[in-house]
Amino acid sequence: MATIDTNIAAGRLISRKRFWSFGVPAMVVVYLAYVAVAFDLGGLAGRARLDNGALLMQDFWSYKIHVTRDNRRDEITSSIEGMRNATFSPEQRPDFVSDTATGTRVELPQGNSVEFGADGLVTLTTPDGSYQVRATRTGVESDIPNPPKNFNISDSRVTAYLPEGARLTVTRARTEVFRRQAGWELFFFDLSSEFYGKSWGELGALAVGPRIQPDQSNIGNMAHDFWTNGIWHHGDVAWAIFETILMAFLGTFAAGLISVPLAFLAASNFTPLAVVRQAVRRIFDLLRGVDALIWTVIMSRAFGPGPLTGSLAILLTDTGTFGKLFSEALENVDEKPIEGLRSTGAGSIARIRWAVIPQVAPVILSQLLYYFESNTRGATVIGAITGGGIGLLLMQAMQTQQDWEHVAYYILLIVLMVMVMDWVSGRLRARLIKG
Amino acid sequence: MTTVPADRIAAAYHAQLSRRRAYSTVLWAVFVALLVAGFDMANSRNAGGFVAGLPKVLDYPAALIGEAWDKIGNLPGHMLRALPALVETLNIAAASTLLGTMGGAVMALLATSGLAPFPRLVPVFRRILDIARAYPEMVIALVLIFVLGGGPVPAVIAIAFHTVGALGKLFSEVAENASMKPVEGLESVGASWLQRMWFGIVPQVAPNWASYAMLRFEINIRASAILGFVGAGGIGYELRNAISWGQGRYDAAAAIFLLLFGTIVFFDQLTSMARNRLVRGQEQGQAGGRI
Numbered sequence: 001m002a003t004i005d006t007n008i009a010a011g012r013l014i015s016r017k018r019f020w021s022f023g024v025p026a027m028v029v030v031y032l033a034y035v036a037v038a039f040d041l042g043g044l045a046g047r048a049r050l051d052n053g054a055l056l057m058q059d060f061w062s063y064k065i066h067v068t069r070d071n072r073r074d075e076i077t078s079s080i081e082g083m084r085n086a087t088f089s090p091e092q093r094p095d096f097v098s099d100t101a102t103g104t105r106v107e108l109p110q111g112n113s114v115e116f117g118a119d120g121l122v123t124l125t126t127p128d129g130s131y132q133v134r135a136t137r138t139g140v141e142s143d144i145p146n147p148p149k150n151f152n153i154s155d156s157r158v159t160a161y162l163p164e165g166a167r168l169t170v171t172r173a174r175t176e177v178f179r180r181q182a183g184w185e186l187f188f189f190d191l192s193s194e195f196y197g198k199s200w201g202e203l204g205a206l207a208v209g210p211r212i213q214p215d216q217s218n219i220g221n222m223a224h225d226f227w228t229n230g231i232w233h234h235g236d237v238a239w240a241i242f243e244t245i246l247m248a249f250l251g252t253f254a255a256g257l258i259s260v261p262l263a264f265l266a267a268s269n270f271t272p273l274a275v276v277r278q279a280v281r282r283i284f285d286l287l288r289g290v291d292a293l294i295w296t297v298i299m300s301r302a303f304g305p306g307p308l309t310g311s312l313a314i315l316l317t318d319t320g321t322f323g324k325l326f327s328e329a330l331e332n333v334d335e336k337p338i339e340g341l342r343s344t345g346a347g348s349i350a351r352i353r354w355a356v357i358p359q360v361a362p363v364i365l366s367q368l369l370y371y372f373e374s375n376t377r378g379a380t381v382i383g384a385i386t387g388g389g390i391g392l393l394l395m396q397a398m399q400t401q402q403d404w405e406h407v408a409y410y411i412l413l414i415v416l417m418v419m420v421m422d423w424v425s426g427r428l429r430a431r432l433i434k435g
Numbered sequence: 436m437t438t439v440p441a442d443r444i445a446a447a448y449h450a451q452l453s454r455r456r457a458y459s460t461v462l463w464a465v466f467v468a469l470l471v472a473g474f475d476m477a478n479s480r481n482a483g484g485f486v487a488g489l490p491k492v493l494d495y496p497a498a499l500i501g502e503a504w505d506k507i508g509n510l511p512g513h514m515l516r517a518l519p520a521l522v523e524t525l526n527i528a529a530a531s532t533l534l535g536t537m538g539g540a541v542m543a544l545l546a547t548s549g550l551a552p553f554p555r556l557v558p559v560f561r562r563i564l565d566i567a568r569a570y571p572e573m574v575i576a577l578v579l580i581f582v583l584g585g586g587p588v589p590a591v592i593a594i595a596f597h598t599v600g601a602l603g604k605l606f607s608e609v610a611e612n613a614s615m616k617p618v619e620g621l622e623s624v625g626a627s628w629l630q631r632m633w634f635g636i637v638p639q640v641a642p643n644w645a646s647y648a649m650l651r652f653e654i655n656i657r658a659s660a661i662l663g664f665v666g667a668g669g670i671g672y673e674l675r676n677a678i679s680w681g682q683g684r685y686d687a688a689a690a691i692f693l694l695l696f697g698t699i700v701f702f703d704q705l706t707s708m709a710r711n712r713l714v715r716g717q718e719q720g721q722a723g724g725r726i
Contacts, residue, residue, distance in 0.1 A: 028533055035530040038523075039587045053582040243480070250473045253466070289700040293661045293671065294692060297678060301495040304482025311477050381573045381661060388480075391573075395665075398577050411574050418569035 058165060059404030063185040067097055067106050069175040071120050071135045076104055080185045081402075085230050092191060096179065106177045109164040114177050122175050124160060124168055133158050133170045140170050184405050186231045193225040232409070237393065241417055243307045244389030247382070248375035248421075251314025256368045259319045263326035264352075270330060280323070287320030292378065296386050305387030313382055314375050322367065329363045330356070366429045373425040377418050390414055498682070503689035513690035517673050521694055523587055524669035527662075528655040531591045535598025535655075536648045542599055543606030544632055550610060550618070552628045564607075567600030576662050590667035594655050605647045606640070613639040642713045649706040656702055660695060670695055 036042075066082045069075065078094055080086035088094065096107040103117040115123040120135035131151075133142040139155045152159040160168045165180035189195045194212055195203060206218050213221055227235040264270045266280040295313040303309045337355035346354070383391030390410060397406040478485050503510060544550050546560035572593045579589030617635035626634070663671020670691060677688040 032530060032533060035526050035591075038526060039530075039591070041588065044583060044588055047584040047586075049582055049584065056578065056581065243477075246473050246477060250470065250477060253470060254474075257470075285700065289696050289703065291657050291660060291695065291699055293657070293664060293674075294695065297674075298492070298495055302483070302491040303485065303488035306481030306483075307477040308474070308481035308485060311474070377569070377571045380571045384573060385661075385664060387482075391571075394574065394577075398581070401581065407578070411570075411578075414571065414574060415566060415569045418571075419565055422565065422569065 056404050058180070059402070060408040061184075061405075062165070062180045062182050063405060064165070064178045064180055065094055067094075067177045067179070069104075069116050071172065071174055076116060080231075083231070086186060086191055088191065092197065106179070108162055108166045108177070108179055110162075112162050112166065114168055116175060120175075122168070122170050126162070131160075135170055135172055135175060137172070139172055184232075184409065186229065188229070189222075189225050190230045190232075192230065195222055195225055232406070237390070237410070237413065240390040240393050241413060244379045244383055244391065245376055245417070245421070247307050247310040247314060247379040247389060248372055250311040251379070252318060252368060252372045252375050254311070255315045255318035255322055256364065258315075259322035259326055260364065262319070262323050263330055266323060266327035267330035269333070269335075281327070284320045284323035284327075287316055288324065289320075290316075292317040292382060293385070296382050300386045307383075307388040309386045310379055310382045310388050313386070314378065318371060318375070321371070325367055326360070326364055329360045333359045362432050366432050369425040369429050369432075373418070373421045376421045380414055380418075390417070499685045499689045499692070502682075502685035506686040509686045510690050510693070513687045514694050517670060517691050517694055520663075520668070520670045520673045521698060524659045524663060524671065525656065525698070527587050527590045527594065527659040527667070527669060528652060531594035531598055531659070532648060532652045532655050534591070534595040535602055535651065536644070538595065538599035539602030539606050540637075540644065542603040543610055544636070546603060547607045547610045549615065550613075550632065550636060561607075564600050564603040567596055568604060569600070570597055572597050572658050572662060573665060576667050577665065580666055585666050585668060587668050590659060590662040590669070593662065593667075594658055597658075598651055598655065602644075602647060602651055606644055609640045609643045609647075610636060646710045646713045649710055653699075653702050653706045656699060670698075 064081055065078060066080075067076065067078045068082070070077075076097075078088045078097060080088075098105050098107075100115065103115050103121075106114045106116075108114065111127045113125045115125070117123060122133045122135070124131045124133070128148070131142070131144050133140060133144075140158050142153055142158050144151065144153065147153050150161040152161075156171060158168075158170045162168065165178070167176075167178040169176045169178075186196070189198075195206070198206065203222070206212070207222070209218065211218055216224070262280055262284075266277055266284065268277060271277045271280075292313050295316045296309065299309045299312045299316075303312065333356055337359070338351050341351045341355045379389060380391040380394075383389035384395040385391075390413065394407065394410045394414070397403045397410060474485075542560060542564055545552070546557055546564055548554060548557050551557050551560070572590075575593035575596055576589050579592055580586075583589050613636050617639070618631050621631045621635045659667075659669060660671040660674075663669035663673070664675050666672070674688070674691045674695065677684065677691050680687065
């Protein structure tokens with residue numbers, strides 16, 4: 001008999017193991033296949049805009065200098081990404097633009113060059129040959145019998161795509177040459193700053209050298225120019241990051257302050273009244289279940305966009321989470337110290353202060369710190385929805401669909417911010433647990 | 436041996452006690468001052484002030500509930516219409532949790548010293564996990580939406596990436612505490628690294644890993660709803676549309692709010708029940724019963 005039982009038990013065990021090691025993986029594969037069909041993974045290749053992806057990757061690490069000729073006024077200007085506030089003055093002209101006997105020459109990578117001549121004439125010289133295009137009052141004239149594949153020619157526009165992201169566009173109104181440069185343009189100083197275009201060595205020498213402006217030290221001047229950079233707005237970005245951390249800080253720690261007393265009401269060993277306990281617990285469930293997304297929507301209706309709205313949304317969600325966590329911690333406290341204090345005649349406040357708080361304080365603090373870090377990430381997302389902090393800046397830069405170098409900068413800052421918070425909160429938690 | 440008079444000990448004790456009390460009083464004062472100043476600052480930078488907004492907090496929910504109550508007959512219809520979007524949100528969460536769990540498991544084994552096949556690369560894999568964890572899902576989703584177009588796939592990739600980072604760290608902490616004896620046994624009979632992990636480590640850590648993965652699933656449902664709000668499809672997208680319709684169509688918004696709330700509560704309860712069972716099963720020591 002016993003052997004038969006053992007056999008049956010062994011059979012059950014084996015079939016259960018078979019289920020776990022073959023059945024579950026098979027189910028996962030089937031489910032993922034279903035999701036792939038439901039999400040139309042096959043059609044994705046058709047919808048994907050890989051040119052967008054290439055543009056984005058290029059913009060992440062490089063920028064374009066536009067050299068533009070207004071064909072009517074015959075004026076040549078150079079600017080960064082065509083931005084009005086990043087137009088070079090004549091003495092700042094990039095060194096790949098030079099004057100020749102017949103006009104103005106723009107050197108491009110890999111032996112290409114463009115020359116702006118008189119009367120709207122544009123000459124493109126490539127290693128394979130030389131092409132002439134003329135902008136007239138009515139359109140664009142060109143005489144290129146067998147245009148190469150990278151040319152795009154019509155009566156009103158001629159475009160030539162050249163190596164390393166360079167491009168020539170000629171229309172009736174203007175002739176434009178794009179040339180890509182590695183790096184983030186004007187990251188430290190914009191064109192209006194006296195420090196633009198100086199090398200690190202020159203800047204170092206300036207820092208200790210005589211003052212440019214008598215009323216301000218050069219280092220202060222540099223810091224001011226960096227902080228108020230008109231393209232990168234470092235001051236505003238720093239403020240936005242501060243605002244995001246502020247949202248997380250206020251939401252997390254205010255929720256902690258509110259939920260500690262409420263947690264006592266939800267813990268069975270401190271609140272004998274089941275009605276109160278259940279009521280408080282349901283409030284926690286409600287706060288937690290109505291997601292931060294919904295709270296953000298509701299709060300922004302009442303308070304409008306801004307950091308306060310974000311803080312309150314975090315506060316409400318986390319009050320629910322903390323209430324649940326802390327009341328569980330309270331239910332697990334050791335009763336002995338409480339008994340000890342009771343035997344000395346201590347009142348309930350004294351018992352809580354001296355017997356309960358010391359037991360739960362490390363748990364509470366380490367949870368608060370953990371959530372502070374994770375809420376910094378959450379506040380970025382909430383900021384994007386409710387309009388505050390670095391999340392908003394990121395969202396705005398994304399929506400322009402061209403400031404990808406700013407997007408890359410913000411992403412880098414967000415990741416650094418979260419990693420620093422993670423590290424700080426981890427260190428503090430480790431110290432709390434040890435001490 | 437010198438004896439210290441009792442009154443000197445008492446004096447020293449009291450001095451220490453009052454110093455500690457002074458420290459904690461100062462700390463509390465600083466903390467409260469920071470909170471107050473922070474709220475004041477946030478308040479001044481908000482579009483609407485706290486005092487002006489407070490009476491209006493309940494206006495929107497009240498209007499929603501009022502209108503939904505008047506048209507209560509419409510609610511089931513609205514919910515039924517939003518159901519495919521809800522399924523999409525759940526699918527995004529489930530697929531990204533599955534992919535993230537698999538990626539997290541591999542990364543965790545690569546990042547745990549003692550188990551890693553390339554011990555020198557352990558710090559590298561740890562940093563990769565840190566970076567993956569630090570990305571808010573939304574950042575990746577928005578970039579991918581620009582390249583891949585709107586829809587659920589960018590959301591899955593974004594959430595899965597973050598999940599790899601979050602679970603990888605937790606999984607690695609669990610794996611660090613696993614017993615090395617099965618691994619050594621397998622090694623002595625010539626098992627490859629994959630076999631050692633699959634038969635020696637995974638059975639030990641599976642209950643804890645599964646428990647963390649379920650917790651993640653619940654978190655990912657929320658994340659997937661939020662991503663819908665910024666353009667990745669699903670119930671979040673429906674919610675944003677319903678909100679923008681405004682008054683007169685509040686019943687539709689209320690239906691989606693209810694659906695989302697119900698889903699989150701349901702999965703919150705379900706995963707916490709399943710996790711309790713997993714942890715309890717482990718405590719009862721059913722060693723042979725699992726995997």
